[in-house]
Amino acid sequence: MISSAELAYLVDAKQKITNFDDLNNIDVFISAFNDSERVRYVFNEVVAKEKFWWILPEYNYSGVDLGVIPASDKRVEGLPENEAELILQGVDSSGITDPSNLDICIDITGFMRPHIFMLLKFFETQKAKSLTILYSEPERYSRGADTSFSLKDIQDVRQVSGYEGSHIPDTSKDVLLLGVGYDHQLMGQAIRFKEGARLLQLLSLPSLAADMYQESLIRVDRVDTDELNPPGRTEQFCSANDPFLVAASASKLYHRELRNGGITNFYLCPLATKPQALGFGLFYLRELVDTASSVIFPFPRRYSKETSKGVGRIWRYPIVF
Amino acid sequence: MMQNPFDTPKASHFTADEILDLYVDAEGDNEELVNGLLEPTSTTPLRLLGGKGSGKTHLLRYCSHSVRRRKYKGDLVSAIKSDGYIGLYVDSGALNAQKFFGKRLEREQWQSIFGYYFEMWLVHHFLAVMKQLSDQVDGEQFFDTGVFLSSVRGCFDVDVSEKFQNIDEFSDYLTALRKDVDYRSNNAALRNTFEDLEILFSPGRLIFGTAEAFRSACPDIKGATVCYMIDEVENFSELQQTFFNSLMRFREGHVTFKVGARLYGILTNDTMNEGEPIKRGSEFVEVHLDDHLRDLGEAAYRNFATKLIAKRLNQSGINCSTEREQNLSQEFESVDPANDYAAECLKILGSTDKGGRERPYFKKLRSTLSNKTNITPNAIDDIIEGLKCENHPLVEKASVLLFFRGAKRETNDAIAAAQEISESARAYTSGDKAKGGKHVRVLDYYKSDLLAQLYREARQPVAYCGFDTIVTLSQGIPRNLLMLLKHIYRRSSFAGENPFEGGVISKESQTDGIKDGAQWFWEDAQPEVNAASVRLSVEAIARLFRTVRYSAKPSEPALSAFSIRESELTENARKTLRTAENWSYLIHIPHSGSDKNTEERRYKYQLVPMLAPKWDVSYARRGTIELDDDFSNALFDEERRENLGVLFKKRTNPMLESGIFKVDANQGTLL
Numbered sequence: 007m008i009s010s011a012e013l014a015y016l017v018d019a020k021q022k023i024t025n026f027d028d029l030n031n032i033d034v035f036i037s038a039f040n041d042s043e044r045v046r047y048v049f050n051e052v053v054a055k056e057k058f059w060w061i062l063p064e065y066n067y068s069g070v071d072l073g074v075i076p077a078s079d080k081r082v083e084g085l086p087e088n089e090a091e092l093i094l095q096g097v098d099s100s101g102i103t104d105p106s107n108l109d110i111c112i113d114i115t116g117f118m119r120p121h122i123f124m125l126l127k128f129f130e131t132q133k134a135k136s137l138t139i140l141y142s143e144p145e146r147y148s149r150g151a152d153t154s155f156s157l158k159d160i161q162d163v164r165q166v167s168g169y170e171g172s173h174i175p176d177t178s179k180d181v182l183l184l185g186v187g188y189d190h191q192l193m194g195q196a197i198r199f200k201e202g203a204r205l206l207q208l209l210s211l212p213s214l215a216a217d218m219y220q221e222s223l224i225r226v227d228r229v230d231t232d233e234l235n236p237p238g239r240t241e242q243f244c245s246a247n248d249p250f251l252v253a254a255s256a257s258k259l260y261h262r263e264l265r266n267g268g269i270t271n272f273y274l275c276p277l278a279t280k281p282q283a284l285g286f287g288l289f290y291l292r293e294l295v296d297t298a299s300s301v302i303f304p305f306p307r308r309y310s311k312e313t314s315k316g317v318g319r320i321w322r323y324p325i326v327f
Numbered sequence: 328m329m330q331n332p333f334d335t336p337k338a339s340h341f342t343a344d345e346i347l348d349l350y351v352d353a354e355g356d357n358e359e360l361v362n363g364l365l366e367p368t369s370t371t372p373l374r375l376l377g378g379k380g381s382g383k384t385h386l387l388r389y390c391s392h393s394v395r396r397r398k399y400k401g402d403l404v405s406a407i408k409s410d411g412y413i414g415l416y417v418d419s420g421a422l423n424a425q426k427f428f429g430k431r432l433e434r435e436q437w438q439s440i441f442g443y444y445f446e447m448w449l450v451h452h453f454l455a456v457m458k459q460l461s462d463q464v465d466g467e468q469f470f471d472t473g474v475f476l477s478s479v480r481g482c483f484d485v486d487v488s489e490k491f492q493n494i495d496e497f498s499d500y501l502t503a504l505r506k507d508v509d510y511r512s513n514n515a516a517l518r519n520t521f522e523d524l525e526i527l528f529s530p531g532r533l534i535f536g537t538a539e540a541f542r543s544a545c546p547d548i549k550g551a552t553v554c555y556m557i558d559e560v561e562n563f564s565e566l567q568q569t570f571f572n573s574l575m576r577f578r579e580g581h582v583t584f585k586v587g588a589r590l591y592g593i594l595t596n597d598t599m600n601e602g603e604p605i606k607r608g609s610e611f612v613e614v615h616l617d618d619h620l621r622d623l624g625e626a627a628y629r630n631f632a633t634k635l636i637a638k639r640l641n642q643s644g645i646n647c648s649t650e651r652e653q654n655l656s657q658e659f660e661s662v663d664p665a666n667d668y669a670a671e672c673l674k675i676l677g678s679t680d681k682g683g684r685e686r687p688y689f690k691k692l693r694s695t696l697s698n699k700t701n702i703t704p705n706a707i708d709d710i711i712e713g714l715k716c717e718n719h720p721l722v723e724k725a726s727v728l729l730f731f732r733g734a735k736r737e738t739n740d741a742i743a744a745a746q747e748i749s750e751s752a753r754a755y756t757s758g759d760k761a762k763g764g765k766h767v768r769v770l771d772y773y774k775s776d777l778l779a780q781l782y783r784e785a786r787q788p789v790a791y792c793g794f795d796t797i798v799t800l801s802q803g804i805p806r807n808l809l810m811l812l813k814h815i816y817r818r819s820s821f822a823g824e825n826p827f828e829g830g831v832i833s834k835e836s837q838t839d840g841i842k843d844g845a846q847w848f849w850e851d852a853q854p855e856v857n858a859a860s861v862r863l864s865v866e867a868i869a870r871l872f873r874t875v876r877y878s879a880k881p882s883e884p885a886l887s888a889f890s891i892r893e894s895e896l897t898e899n900a901r902k903t904l905r906t907a908e909n910w911s912y913l914i915h916i917p918h919s920g921s922d923k924n925t926e927e928r929r930y931k932y933q934l935v936p937m938l939a940p941k942w943d944v945s946y947a948r949r950g951t952i953e954l955d956d957d958f959s960n961a962l963f964d965e966e967r968r969e970n971l972g973v974l975f976k977k978r979t980n981p982m983l984e985s986g987i988f989k990v991d992a993n994q995g996t997l998l
Binding site: 089090093094124127128131162164165167168169170171172173174176178180191194195198199200201202266270296300 | 339510512934
């Protein structure tokens, strides 16, 4: 039976885009540039009064690399690494002074997960007139189960700006909700960061494509089994491309843990798809603000510029605050 | 199937009862380690450093009031009176201190905000104990709340007389202040939220004032030290660490700090406002727990390990009496060392001998002599026949090693050399150690290497087994010991051996479990910075050790360490070495020797024994290879790595079959 809390999330449903003309009246469209075909395809197809490519520092593009962007496309460059500062500067450089009068559309496909959280928080705080999120699925990941998303070392495992909560000293019933993804190194780091916490795993099933669930399991297996399989772990499955279902699932897990012995501090870590990160963000803003809950993330120094091939389905997520 | 008795080896996962039940003091049965090392009653601050799994958290939590209370059957007052201290365990990770950074605030601002927040966080723990004390002795004149609150109000720089009237309200008040800082921090990224924050007490006032207030209010236990045990301090930034360095310097009254951190965890000795750094020795004491456990000595550590295992077994319902404890090693199959491991060697060669095939080391010798020397085929037959010593395979291998050392390329020289070796072997096997001196020396040094080579030559896994082996591999780190046993138990159970329930754990299960443990160790230790480079360096060192060990003419026996001239290392190489040491891939061995030529001091490092089975190398601390400056830098500096292959070959070729008989083309002599 679906609770009323879960129903509240499901009222906002995802929509598949088959015709970009359905996306009308967009004042500002923002996308994070990378080498993926799907990111460039969407940028070209979307019609908006203003469109901006944000050049993220994580991809480490050189001037030569960026030469492929048509001169007519507007770019926002020189963005800082901190996710909060990046969003503030990006918004400012995109000329967005009063979001309450604007219909904003953001393609989150190329953004990092912490940016997605910050974008959500920013536009919620600023009470954007409307916020539409787009996400395009890959046809497949470039190297299947061996796809590498983050390069080299982890810079930091920390809370995402704006999602730091108000934690308490009692850690006896801490819980970590981990969105299981492809990057086993990141997963290991996140678990070790909160090694005293009870682990809940949210696995993506149905996955974006038929074999991706199996591929993610292969990656999960590469995380040291003692950490990913501590006594008392719990697993739950949720769709990979529906942030509203993710939010509802996360809410369900959270309330179940509260009922079954309680939670002292609660941590979320989304390491699967961008829609999952979006779902975690929605759940947090709706239910966890000012509680002993935060979103944590292992921040890699650099990301791979292109991890997927082809263009899969394109989704539209209308966000209503 | 029974649950693995060695599951959950992390102290952070234990309940207070488990901390108490599973604690084993490494130095005795009367908390000698607690009182001698940690000294909770001493007001001198302590830094307790140690690698992952060294037992820091368990030790600190063991001294916390929640565990001590259980030890005294729930009577916290008795615990404090008897112990002489109130242990307040603080997990730094829970503070999530990374949020006190950036967001367009200046360093000095964050220093103040963090200090303010952190003090309230610490005092929260103290108030939790106050609450328990007043609950326990409710109704008696044990704790004068009025005196306490009155004194505590004086810690604030503003009038807070209306803010709280009892301990619960005081605790709620501090929680509200903290939540206010949390709210401001959460929103600081989007707008300026700290503009009007008021810091309501001066640094140190609350933490020391609360303790002083407690003394005034509770004369019965006023002499007790208030011991803040702050664990995992590596979670704090350098700036944040200056704050509690200042707390340590300006410590007052009966308050003290015992700070737990990883080996790399302390980033600075500086204090706030760029004050003088705190001084080790006079202002605080520093102890390295890993080193301390290793320095206990083999027998003491073995005893500690045995007790640890016995506790785990008893806790999981497997009875382990004191008598059984003493004989625990018998439940682990080991390799019989008698007669130079003759029984084991004959078993390894069993199918080769049965099939009438030439033993693999002779086969290799034959091939090398045929291809690399001028020795005639008939002479090769005679040589090999002369070196045979059928019931003593390791003696045969020693003979082969001696032959390779002589490296005779011509028939007559080779025959003469083989004859000498053969005579030595015969003397040795008949008990004449004087005439068999050559073999005595080789087997004394190289026995374990020759056995390992034999396993490999026979395409069998190199065995790591025996209780003493397991204890040695753990190298003084309790978690390593438990992880090894966890994996061994798992393998042994799967093999149907009923480990610890009547069965003997086979050599094979131990070997497989130990290799699983080595892999776990390798995956678990992941430096956040420079990880890939550090691991490549460690892997290169391990491969060097392996190449030497399995070569025809190893230059060092039981190789597990290397020495270098640190002064000649590049900055990058030094950093890599430091990281490898901090993350316990390498162990620095003090009191190393000097360079033979320059008299300059050389630094010695051992590959941590836990990793030895991953590359089938020796775990015993015996052989050391001296590395020249170029080779050292190529190993540890990413930017010099392109030379590594050439330098590696140059160093190892003379030991390999392909290099032993190599002739200098100009001079016709062996290189």
